[in-house]
Amino acid sequence: MLRRDRTRLWIVVVVVVAALAYSWPIKGKINLGLDLEGGAHIVLQAKETDGNPLGDDGLDRLVAILRNRVDQYGVTEPIIQKSGEDRVIIDLPGVQDPSAALDLIGKTALLEFREVLDISESPPPVPVRGNYDNDEQFVRAQERWNAAVENAKNAGTRFAERAKDIEGAIVSSGEDEGASRFFLLSNTLVAGKDLKDAYANFDQWGQMGVSISFNDEGAQAFEEATGRLVARRLAIVLDGVTISAPQVQGRIAGGNAQITGRFSQEEATRLSIMLKAGALPVNVEVAENRSVGPSLGADSIRQGIQAGLIGAGLVFVFMLIYYRFNGLAADIALMVTILLVFTGLIAFNATLTLPGIAGIILTIGMAVDGNVLIYERIKEERRAGKTPLAALDAGFRKALVTILDSNITTLIAAVVLFYFGTGSVRGFGVTLSIGLVASVFSNVVVTRAILQLVMGSKQHALKQS
């Protein structure tokens, strides 16, 4: 065996082992598109309103408020992203009832300022084993922590009892502490519709803060509230969740105020976005809403796998019958291609969609094309009177140009598909591209390694005898 052949063989072994190690077990590693997993794909179109141009950060605000809402809905791994200049895409995997999700998402954000009547204790930090001398202390700390969490929950129930007796009062959970800190709040003192602007900036002591300004009506209500609540807390409530409850330093007249605290820049920016989101009644319209139940998705996967297996089986048998031993090499190469396609899907974190499955099935048929080209070439070279090994070499060399030309042109189409497409069409483009690259590798490297290995040892055996 030549050194070149040995290198090729090693490459194949390393790639296959690495791919297997990376993608095995495959279950759960591939992202399934919503059309397979079930869930809702919603595209919202933001509309400008009078005096509220959408602007650059308008969409940021919309995304912030949507994220806030979706978090409340309790969806695992939602995707919320801007699309273009005026759209937001929301993917909610596993959501059974998209109309309910839509109701939640679609309503206008509600921002309010309310007086804080009572606050439950802040929950202690979760105990970390490293901070304790021994297990016993750590277990006790955990118990204390559990009790505190339980206590906080009870506080929520107690507040709810009290709220019944106070006109307009609500119980609100704190945002950052999860649901374990509760606020008992008075009726609405100032509503978000009267908020004009909010932005993060530094106060005179160089601390990060959030400046807010109100319109006339808001300014009046805010002055009245702050005058009455000096040294007490005023809660900023977004959709019923207290996002901040700063202490009022003094009466604030004129409609401009500043919220200070120990904010990091990100926190301040986020708070300002939340405030603006609540203040800005962005009109959203549902541009697109697709939803697939989990049963339909499961059906599609089952049928896709079935079709794929049968299709691959037919290709396997055909190659074996038509090309005999060489066909076996092509079949092994095909298996490597399929393995590499799945590994590629995992590595690129691609989302497998229904057209993507179709793309993989099609790849199976087209993957052996390279082998067919090579084998037909080898046959020609043999007919021209070359020795098996020379024919093999010439066959591979001549077919390589053709394989590259034909695959690169198809790759161009696949990349364009990815670039111009959206959603499932995009998934198809990715799958097809990965499939093309994987099949060229398998054709040129894997098949060759197998054939050379066998041919080489045959020749060797001939010489020996």
Place this chain on the structure above:
Amino acid sequence: MTFDRKFKFMERRVPAMMLSLVLVLGSLGLVAFKGLNLGIDFTGGNVVQVEFDKRPDVGEVREVVSSVVAAEAIIQDFGDKGIIIRTHEDTEESRGAVVEALQGRYTDVSVIGFEKVGPVVGQELRNQAFWGLMAALVAILIYITVRFQFRFAVVSVIPLIHDAVLALGFFSLTWMEISSSFIAAILTIVGYSLNNTIIILDRIRENWKDLGKQGIVDLVNLSITQTLSRTLNTTLTTLFPVLALCVWGGPVLAAFSYAMLMGIIVGTYSSIFVATGMIVEWWLRRPEGGK
């Protein structure tokens, strides 16, 4: 090296090209006069997929649905227990009304999926599809011009347009729905057909040095013959999975599968006759300028 066997494809180039012309014109005619069954991805509207324990008659469902929608809805069987309802109204309310009407009439109905697309999205998708195809064609033209020569680039792109038009004609004829995955299907057909064409052109380029000795007709015939078993084998191996997809792939992929099936057949034909026929005609008329 020459073969004893050499099929006389190019002697039939004129009838083949006439056939192609008729098919292309027929397809364009169908699209122009009969139109295309554009899915809601393109037109905007609502699709509701429902499943029943015991599926009622489609006509009965139509009555229930037509009481709540203005324009006529399209009602189709789907799988064993399912029904697909398409309406032209693209509002959430309209969809809600359809679902409510069904739930009011049947107790065993469950919504297993729906799609709602606004008209703007459809418009954008149409633009995307068009520009996507254009960009792909231009990129391919450039690549082939660099790798081969301009003449080859032009004749390899024409079968693609030929195939895409025939695919459209096929969809118009069968009135199958054109959804967003149809764009993927068309581009795959284009990719497949191109693959075939390039392999034959590659061989023509390789044999080009014997042009003076053989003449263009024989040279092309020889090149097609030399690659013929490859063409047929690859067509078969690609046909197997696509057939499996048609038979077992399930209703959701049905339109996609049939488009692919048709594309493979047309794509194989066009790469044998159309691109090669054009290169022969072109050469016979204006031999100068080529390499």
